[in-house]
Amino acid sequence: MINVTIDGVRVEVPKGATILEAAQEAGIRIPTLCYLKKLSPIGSCRMCVVEVEGCTKPVTACDTPAGDGMVVTTDSEELREMRRDVLRLLLVRHPLDCPVCDKGGECDLQDLVYEFGVTAESYRTEPFERDVPRYVSPFIRQWPDRCVLCGRCVRACKEVKGVGCIQIVDNGFYSYIGPVPGVECISCGECLSVCPVGALTDSVHPTKARIWQAERVPTTCGYCGVGCQLELNVLNGEVIRVTTTDFDRAPNFGSLCVKGRFGWEFVNHPDRLEKPLVRKDGELKEATWDEALGLVARKLQEIKDEHGADAVGGLSSARCTNEENYLFQKFMRAVIGTNNVDHCARL
Amino acid sequence: MSETKNMIVNMGPQHPATHGVLRVVLELDGETVVRAIPHLGHLHRGLEKLAETKTYHQALTLTDRMDYTGALINNLGYCLAVEKLLGIEDQIPERATVLRVCLAELQRIAGHLLWLGTHALDIGAMTVLFYAFRERETIIDMLEDVTGARLTPSFVRIGGLAADAPPVFFEKARAFVKELPSRVDEYELLLTKNKIWRNRTEGIGIISQEECIQYSITGPVLRAAGVKWDLRKVQPYCGYETYDFEVPTGTVGDVYERYLVRLAEMRQSIRIVEQALDRMPDGPVMADVPEITPPPKETVYEDIGCLIRHFKLMSGGFKAPEGDVYMSVEATKGELGYYLVSDGSEKPYRFRVRPPCFINLQALEEMIKGRMVADVIAVIGSLDIVLGEIDR
Structure with a gap:
């Protein structure tokens, strides 16, 4: 020490x-x-x-x-002035995008500029072309002119995901974030989650909302048993985005895979099954949970009575929690009375 | 002789002469007032509580809606309070301060004109309304030229003013300053020596100096009772100590003297406006405090630093240091005070208004006990109340 x-x-x-x-x-x-x-x-x-x-x-x-x-x-005043100068240089070619930028209101650059009272641009230069993004995935849009070249995305891609599909290309004033030839992006969105500015944005949902408009609901990802923590951004009862802002939270520390970060559109889908259906006269009809569960229990009882408990088998899911899986096997063994129970993850 | 019973009569809340939605419960012995209890709250909007959910900048618009006949002065008092809380009083540009005084005094004249017209109308002198509203309209037009709004400008801002006044305002103001004294003479011609007017107002609604002080009455009502108390003189703000003007007072404290005091105040206000126009300095109208005041709008369109400052201030607001502050100004009706408590966040923890009308109204019963029902109208009119401020 x-x-x-x-x-x-x-x-x-x-x-x-x-x-x-x-x-x-x-x-x-x-x-x-x-x-x-x-x-x-x-x-x-x-x-x-x-x-x-x-x-x-x-x-x-x-x-x-x-x-x-x-x-x-x-x-100290000297340090503050140095920091101000750093910010002035970062702002040199920054576009006037705050009103339309997804990150406005939760942007580290904005916060720092406001904190240090950097108001007038002291340096001027040619504006950076807002041309076609250098690397794209169906879910992530790049805005090269908003980039401050902090390199967070490059490090996150390489160190956290072990992919390394992006790098800082060229040098000096002309450098930008570009693809690494031959390495394919897996669209995990790790770069997106660590970007301090609005240089990488989420293009899944057309609706955008400021941080103070959308409610951020912390929840657990339902795709597998890891239990990644994420936040659903909900606006007017509709999920519009998934974010991870708490990098200290186990088990995923702010990282997600492509499914957790971008695979949530089914939540808003109109065809999504929200109530149990029971087949009556050859047609599936909406039913209450009491009705549906009652039917299942009755049928299971009938099968058990007629063919014995081993005629029933249970296959549980990795998308359930540990507790639910435990209860499921308990149900099969103690209530039905069979050892025919398995799990999709036991490959 | 048969037994008589006192009668309870509701005056208001829809009565045209209660100036809004005031309900006065009168206990009458024949035509004589035994008790008069003002019932408040019909216009309660929870303004003070609402302000706690707004940033300091947003809360400004609520102040317009208290005494809407003197909205600019409400804005001014609030902004001065916030500026005091932030400790940026010294950084307000000179032009902003002089313009504030100029606009506030015009607003005071407009407020008094509205009072004069409606008060005279209440008592039966209808003509005065048209005269008074003619000049009031001129002022409102001028305020519209400057602020863009006629009634609720929200124009005085924390750190200065929302914008500079256009050249046309100064032209119109100069002309108005010349014109108004003769107009006030006209009102006096109609009322001051009018026998009916004097019968209806002289010796009515008397309240003594001591009672005024006990009730914490402020403004023209207090001054008509002979107390020379005007915050612009005794506790100057915005450099009022550098302007040459008198504080008109009365001696008896009746309805008639309140009328005389207000007319004299209009003449004094116009003197202040004239002096303000004469000394109008050049320069900016908004302080440059990066973490508090927005940058000039033109720069927002071309400088990313200014755009960010604007974005952060308008979306999140600035944080005020922990503490509390009381700041009061002489509004058209009396002492308008703001008590703000800050917990260090961007919204006031407590936003309390010391309203002149609410407090002045409390003496109503004192003034009309034992008088006739018709005098209630004259006295309420002479108090110059605005329910938007009483109920808030």
Whole structure:
């Protein structure tokens, strides 16, 4: 363990911890943009610059390991001005998109610009062409001109998903996020969920809503037994998007697969079965749950009486919870009285 | 001799002379008023509670809808309160402050004109209404030129004004300043020495200085009783201490003197407007405090930094520091105060209004006890109440 002093607060952190982690331990916030806990720090945005006693130049807090006895200052007028300058440079070619951008209201860049009071563009340049996106999937739209090149998407694709289908192409002012030749995108949306600005947007549902309009309902993904946590964005009783904003939440820490992130349209589908159907006179008709369950129970009883319990078999689903699966096998064994029970995941 | 019984009569809430939806329950002994209890709440909209759900910027529009005859002054008091809470009073541009004074005084004249016309109408002098509304219309037109709205402008903003006044306003205001004193002479010609008017108003609704102070009465009603108390003088804001004007007072405190005081106040207000027009400095009309005030609209269309600032301020609002503040202004009816409590969020934790009308109305019974029913109308008129503010 080593001792670090941050803005006059002494904290003890394990050896190898970065200055940013030490500051978090001390309860001091250092503004960041490219940093994300689950990704490797690269110190590219320079928002997290801090002054370290004995160092001639400010250092980036997210990728500089804290040293024993280090004395760090996280806020000074000079640092604020440096951060402002970083933001001014990021805004140089940023389009005037806030009113139409999906991310408006929950955009890290917006928050930082407002926080640091960057109002006038000090630098000017040629606008960036809003041309055809460099990489696309049916679910994700890229807006290259909104991109701040923080590299979160590139790292998330490579480090979290192990796919690595995108990279920063070209260099300097002309760099952009583009595809890696020969590596196919799996449309998992990991890049989308970590993008701090509106450079990657969800194109599944045509309706969009601001963060304060849509209700975000935390729920568990129903596709498999992992139990990924996600938020359904509900507007006027209709799901319009799936988001993951809590990167600390087990078991998925903000990651989802293509099904969890984009496969929710059935929820709003008009043909979706919402009530039990019972076949009467050769035709399926809507029934109450009491009626339907009563019928199933009666039929099972009849089969059991006529052919014995082993004439019934049960196949459970990975889309049910552990508790439901337990109850199902209990039901087969104790109520029906057979060991004919299996599960789709036991391949 | 047969036994008599007092009669209970509801005056209002649909009575045309109760100025809105006021219900006064009168206990009458024949024609004589024994008791008079104002029943309030018919126009209650829960404004103060509603304001707690709005950002500081959004809550501004609610203030228009209290005393809608003096909406700009309501805006002004609220904005001054928020500015005090934020500690940005010193950063308000000079032009904004002078324009605020100019508009507030015009609004005061408009408010008094509305009162004059309706008050005289209530007592039976119908002609005055048409004279008073002629000038009021001129003012409302001018306010429309500046603010775009006639009644509820929401024009005074936190940090300054929503926009600068167009050149046509200054032309019209200059002409109006010249014209109004002779118009006030006309009203006086119609009423001041009018025998019927004086019979209906002199010695009616008297309330003494001491009682006024006990009831916390403010505004022209207090001044007519002889108390020289005007917040513009005793607790100046917006640089009122630098303007040359008098505080007219009466001696008896009856309906007639309230009339005289208000007419004299119009003459004083026009002096203030004239001085404001003379000293009108150039410059911006909105303070430049990036985390609080919106940037100039033109810049929003071309500068992403300004666009973001505008977006964040309009969608989320600014956070005010924790604490509480009381700020009051001299509205047309008296002391209009705002008490705001902030919990550090972007919405007021508590938004409390000290309304002049509500408090002035409480003395109604005191003023009309023992008088005739017809005097109730004269007294209510002389209080100059607006139910939008009483009930809120």
